[in-house]
Amino acid sequence: MSEIDLDLLASFLAVVEHGRIAEAARATHLSQPAVSARIRRLESQVDATLFQRSAQGVTPTPAGEKLARHAQEILRMLDRAAEDVRESESVGPLSLAASTTIAAQVLPHTLAAYQRRHPDVELRLQIGNTHEVADAVRSGRVPLALVEGNRRIPAIRLEPWVDDDLQLVVGRDAPKHWRPRSPQDLEHIPLLWRESGSGTRAVIAKALRAAGARSKPQAQDLVLGSNEAITSGVAAGLGLAFLSRWSLAPHLGAGRVSVVPGFSLSVQRTFHFAIPSGGLSGTAAHFMEFARRTPPRVS
Numbered sequence: 282m283s284e285i286d287l288d289l290l291a292s293f294l295a296v297v298e299h300g301r302i303a304e305a306a307r308a309t310h311l312s313q314p315a316v317s318a319r320i321r322r323l324e325s326q327v328d329a330t331l332f333q334r335s336a337q338g339v340t341p342t343p344a345g346e347k348l349a350r351h352a353q354e355i356l357r358m359l360d361r362a363a364e365d366v367r368e369s370e371s372v373g374p375l376s377l378a379a380s381t382t383i384a385a386q387v388l389p390h391t392l393a394a395y396q397r398r399h400p401d402v403e404l405r406l407q408i409g410n411t412h413e414v415a416d417a418v419r420s421g422r423v424p425l426a427l428v429e430g431n432r433r434i435p436a437i438r439l440e441p442w443v444d445d446d447l448q449l450v451v452g453r454d455a456p457k458h459w460r461p462r463s464p465q466d467l468e469h470i471p472l473l474w475r476e477s478g479s480g481t482r483a484v485i486a487k488a489l490r491a492a493g494a495r496s497k498p499q500a501q502d503l504v505l506g507s508n509e510a511i512t513s514g515v516a517a518g519l520g521l522a523f524l525s526r527w528s529l530a531p532h533l534g535a536g537r538v539s540v541v542p543g544f545s546l547s548v549q550r551t552f553h554f555a556i557p558s559g560g561l562s563g564t565a566a567h568f569m570e571f572a573r574r575t576p577p578r579v580s
Contacts, residue, residue: 285326287359290352292319293331297349301338374403375564378417378426380480382508383552384408386527387443388427390577395568402564411480418555425565426555429480439553443576447485447523447548449541452516459521463545464494471501471520473511480550481508485523488548512538523548527579 295305296316306313324331331345341349375395379388384406392404407417414426415434427442428434451459461467467489475482490496498504503519505511511522516537524538532538554569561569 285323287356289319289323289326290355292316293323293345294349294352294356296320296332296339297341297345300340373564374405375568376405376407376423376425377565377568378407378409378414378423378555380411380414380427380429381408382429382445382481382525382528383427385508386525387552387577391572391575394575395571398571410476410478411483412478415555418557421557424557424561424563425569428553428555429484429550434555436558438556438558440556441551442554442572443552445525445527445550445552447481447488447525447550448529449521449544449546450515450524450529450538451521451541452518452538453536455515455518455521460541460543461521462543464489464492467494467521469501471503472498473514473520473522474498474502474504475508475511476504476506481523481525484550485548488546492546494546530579 292305292309292311295309296302299305299308302316302320303313306316309316320331327344327348329344329348330342331348332339333342377388388406392406396402396404405423407414407423409417411428411434414428415437417423418426419434419436428439429445433439449461459470461470474485486496501520503514505514508524508528512524512528512532514520515522515524516532521541529538529540533540554572556569
């Protein structure tokens with residue numbers, strides 16, 4: 282038993298999970314004969330029949346069920362051991378950059394959880410719009426960043442983290458006719474925009490352009506440099522705006538703004554990790570893995 286190959290256990294658990302050799306082979310990117318051979322080798326090593334075979338597939342025997350429980354625990358222990366080793370190497374400062382919505386509304390939850398687990402790690406966070414944050418990664422000022430928007434960024438690899446949607450909102454005391462039903466209805470209603478270089482602005486502009494509506498600020502619009510300023514502007518009756526569901530929750534609860542009912546356009550985006558083309562190591566790599574395992578939730 283002490284000489285069992287871990288690859289055999291992994292293939293065995295894949296067969297247990299999928300109930301068919303062929304499906305387990307597809308899931309593990311092996312050929313069906315290779316998986317069957319691994320199961321035969323494992324049965325030889327433990328000196329027991331592990332599966333009952335039928336036209337419907339395979340099911341574990343009592344011996345197979347016992348081995349599955351042990352195998353799952355073995356692999357969990359190895360995962361924990363690997364994580365402990367990575368954590369022992371992740372003792373340097375954590376330098377990050379994040380675009381404004383992520384830094385203000387999304388990242389704090391994950392940073393707090395990370396610091397509770399790793400209180401000795403020094404945190405350094407730079408905040409800017411997507412263009413500024415991408416430049417910080419590209420220039421090497423930070424090894425890892427989180428950005429808004431769905432566009433490609435030269436010399437940077439984007440990997441998805443959490444999803445977002447941008448909703449059209451209106452202030453409590455706004456004129457009654459500021460309740461558009463379609464993007465075309467926005468033609469003569471003031472909109473509040475983020476500055477050029479903002480990932481939020483780029484996503485909104487792309488969605489409006491695809492819908493055949495105006496996709497850039499006009500004379501009646503305002504351009505503001507933060508989501509907080511835009512939210513306050515909407516509440517004050519300066520215009521409508523598309524705001525992230527991550528930043529909306531406290532304002533909706535207070536009744537200052539509300540989502541425009543029945544508006545037909547849905548603006549979807551994903552928050553991404555921005556990684557140098559050379560990849561990650563050390564504390565930045567460890568934090569990214571932690572953030573993937575413990576994604577934040579809208580409160």
